[in-house]
Every structure is written in structure tokens, then in C-alpha cells.
Amino acid sequence: MRNNLIFFICFLSIMLSGCWDVINIEDRGFIIGSAIDLEDGTDDKKPEFKVTNQMVIPAGITSPTHGGGGNQKAFLNFTSKGRSVYRIDEEISALSSKTPFYEHLALLIISEDVAKIEHVFSNLLDTYIRDVNMRRGIKVIVSKGDAKKLLDFQPQEDKLPAIHIDQLLEHSSKQVGFLKPRRVGDIEEYHLRQVSYILPLLSVDENIEHKAGAIFHGLQDKMVGTFNEDEMQGFELMKTAAIEKVIDFTYKDHIFTLEVNNSKNKISVDPSNIDEIKITVDINIDGIIKESFGKIDVSNPSELKAIQKAVSEKVKSSIDHTIKKGQDELGADVFGIWQILETKHYDVWKKVRNDWEKGEYYYRKATFEVNVKTDIYSIGTSDKTD
Structure with a gap:
């Protein structure tokens, strides 16, 4: 009985002491x-x-x-x-x-x-x-x-x-x-x-x-x-689905603003020649003209087609510049081309991985082809002023 009482008192003391730290x-x-x-x-x-x-x-x-x-x-x-x-x-x-x-x-x-x-x-x-x-x-x-x-x-x-x-x-x-x-x-x-x-x-x-x-x-x-900002825009359009991104571009010396509501991108790699790996970037952009500073009828089908081409050229130019800087100046594959090679062309990746961003530098030897298609499906603003 005495031992049980001592045990109970000790147990109670421990429980009542709380967390010491x-x-x-x-x-x-x-x-x-x-x-x-x-x-x-x-x-x-x-x-x-x-x-x-x-x-x-x-x-x-x-x-x-x-x-x-x-x-x-x-x-x-x-x-x-x-x-x-x-x-x-x-x-x-x-x-x-x-x-x-x-x-x-x-x-x-x-x-x-x-x-x-x-x-x-x-x-x-x-x-x-x-x-x-x-x-x-x-x-x-x-x-x-x-x-x-x-x-x-x-x-x-x-x-x-x-x-x-x-x-x-x-x-x-x-x-x-x-x-x-x-x-x-x-x-x-x-x-x-x-x-x-x-x-x-x-x-x-x-x-x-x-x-x-x-x-x-x-x-x-x-x-x-x-x-920089323009290069980041090129990177984002190339790598991610850009929702609600705004693109400023020039058409007939006038400034336009396109709101991108949806973009789809696909990057494919042809490694048949490891000394000149070919990378194709396909981008489809859907958007709305939100603002224009000029007397251009953007509701005219032929004019609209020319404007879509101007957007595509602006995006392609931005991406081309970003890729060139990433390859030639920085030598850093931030575009994740290595990952496509690793997952879809592993036999080739085993040959080039130790020289992808150094040594033979296969990344710098790679060629990029960028294709951009733009669909403007709504005219948020237009200027028909004579």
C-alpha cells in the first residue's frame, strides 16, 4: 500500500510539472x-x-x-x-x-x-x-x-x-x-x-x-x-500557360494591347544529330484586343489577320531573343530541354548529359525553331474615327 502511494505521488508530480521547455x-x-x-x-x-x-x-x-x-x-x-x-x-x-x-x-x-x-x-x-x-x-x-x-x-x-x-x-x-x-x-x-x-x-x-x-x-x-521584363515574358509564354497576360505590340506605327486569355505551348526535341539537337517550340495564343491608339478598323477581317500576324511576330521575336540570351550569353538551360531529353530520349541523354552545360556544351549547339499562332476572337476596343 505504501509503495502504491509513493508511486502515485511520483506519477502525479510528473503529470503536474508540465512541459519544462x-x-x-x-x-x-x-x-x-x-x-x-x-x-x-x-x-x-x-x-x-x-x-x-x-x-x-x-x-x-x-x-x-x-x-x-x-x-x-x-x-x-x-x-x-x-x-x-x-x-x-x-x-x-x-x-x-x-x-x-x-x-x-x-x-x-x-x-x-x-x-x-x-x-x-x-x-x-x-x-x-x-x-x-x-x-x-x-x-x-x-x-x-x-x-x-x-x-x-x-x-x-x-x-x-x-x-x-x-x-x-x-x-x-x-x-x-x-x-x-x-x-x-x-x-x-x-x-x-x-x-x-x-x-x-x-x-x-x-x-x-x-x-x-x-x-x-x-x-x-x-x-x-x-x-529583363521582355525576356521574362518570352520565357513565360514559352514555358507556361499564360492566363491574363498583357502583350503590347506595334502595328502600322500604332500601339495595341492584347490580353491573353489562353495560351498553349508544346516543346518537342529531335536528337537524331547530337551535335545539332533540334528543338521546336509551338505556341497558340487566344486573346482580346483591349486597347488601341490609332485610327484602324480592327473589325475588318483582313486588318484583323494582319494584326494577329503582328502579335505572333512580336511574341516570336521576344522568345527568340530570350533563347539566344539563355544559350549564348548565360549558357543555362532554364527552359528544361534537358528534362525532355531525359524523359523522352534517355539513350541520347546518357550520351550528352555530362557535356550538356559544360565541355562539349551540346545545349549551346542546339537549334530552336519557334512557331507562334495568334487568334483574336473578340475586339474589346476599336477605333473607327475618320
Whole structure:
């Protein structure tokens, strides 16, 4: 009986003691965005970093009608320097009375200076992949200029810069057709397979601009260049179904705007001659003329046919330029031709894979043929003024 009583008391003590390592929610500092820059004057061989973490201040988010913080700032940015991201995060922990909590980290921003140093970006990303407190769904972007400036930017419509950028990325990819955001888990796959890829490239001035792409070479393991807005449009039309994309083009010295409601694309590869692999890109675009600046009757069938041809030529020119830059200047197969070879022509892929983006560089020897067909099925605007 005595032993049973002792056992019961011990058991009760354990059950009532609770979790010894629990942290109250009010003591947590919720980190929602991180930015990594190079320290000024750093050596590329032994780079030193500046890491900025954006921490939420709940009182600044709460509406004044609910007893909240009114004009109080909704976030704080903490910056520290060092050669190790893990060590820097430890130092940042000492700058706040809150315990940093990274499970809600939504955004990781890498400056282009960091991204251009060989092997550095993949090593930094490994820190975020291995940390059990961080999720693989963190969106990753590259900044033109200092990454910290994006976290410092205060938008008018949102209180939290990191959340504003996160929503901007989602909105832009769904509604405007810009590059779909890439996540930590996706990029890890690219690094493991040593394949080339594109990340969104953002810049900030009066507003945050999201119209360019940062090109990463898989084998070189670094950022090797950029696609501008026109080149990104060519890339998107070639690679993805562009919904609600807008194309500006010129016809008879007048500016027209086409809204793309649907596009279909097909890329086929003929590897019969590995020294000159032939790639055919077929694109079909359906759209509506939304705006025109000229006295042209776009409802006239012959005029409409000529306008459709003008759209096709504009899209083809954009894609041709993008392909040429990807091949000749950057040497990075961001178009995924390697994947078509691997899945549909594996015997050929085994022969060329070790020299696809290096050595014999079969990717640069490949030839592209781009065919574009445009159907304008509705005239949203017309000008018949004499």
C-alpha cells in the first residue's frame, strides 16, 4: 500500500510539472522574413554576411477599435554580421527580449551580390533546410541591390513588408503571369540535380518592382545573369500557360494591347544529330484586343489577320531573343530541354548529359525553331474615327 502511494505521488508530480521547455506565446518573437546581404568590403573567398530578420509586433497589427496599437509600428528589423548564418541568428536573439520563432518564416531574400558568389547561396540555403524549426515552403527571391531594403520598405496597404512581398509574389504569378515563386524545397531539388533555374528578381524604389528574373547556372552553382521584363515574358509564354497576360505590340506605327486569355505551348526535341539537337517550340495564343491608339478598323477581317500576324511576330521575336540570351550569353538551360531529353530520349541523354552545360556544351549547339499562332476572337476596343 505504501509503495502504491509513493508511486502515485511520483506519477502525479510528473503529470503536474508540465512541459519544462515550453515558451509562452507572448514571449515568442515571430520571424516572418529574412534578408541576407554581403558585408561591405568582404572577400568573395571568405564572405561575411549581414542578416536581417523581421519580427512581428502584435500590438502594432491590432486595430485601434480593439484596443490595439494605433500608429505603433507592426515590425522590427534586427541586423547582425558574421560568417555563419547560424551564429548570426544566435547574436540576433540577444538583441530582443523575445525568443526568435522561425516556424512562420515566409520569405527569404538573397542579394544578387551573395547569389553571384559560387557555392555560397546553396550553402546558405542548407542552413534553412536543415533547421527543424523552419518549413520547406519558405519563398526565396533575389534582390537587386541590398536585400535589407526590401524588408525596410513600408507599403501603404500592408503593415508588414515581408507579408506584402509574399502576397505580391502570389498575385503577380496568378494574375499578371510573372514567374511563379520558388520555395526552399524546390531549390534544394535543383541544387541536388545541378540543374539551372530562375528566381524572381525584385527591386525597390518608390514601389517594389517584380518584373525580372535571376538566372542560376546549375553546374556553376551561382547566379550568372538576369532576364529583363521582355525576356521574362518570352520565357513565360514559352514555358507556361499564360492566363491574363498583357502583350503590347506595334502595328502600322500604332500601339495595341492584347490580353491573353489562353495560351498553349508544346516543346518537342529531335536528337537524331547530337551535335545539332533540334528543338521546336509551338505556341497558340487566344486573346482580346483591349486597347488601341490609332485610327484602324480592327473589325475588318483582313486588318484583323494582319494584326494577329503582328502579335505572333512580336511574341516570336521576344522568345527568340530570350533563347539566344539563355544559350549564348548565360549558357543555362532554364527552359528544361534537358528534362525532355531525359524523359523522352534517355539513350541520347546518357550520351550528352555530362557535356550538356559544360565541355562539349551540346545545349549551346542546339537549334530552336519557334512557331507562334495568334487568334483574336473578340475586339474589346476599336477605333473607327475618320
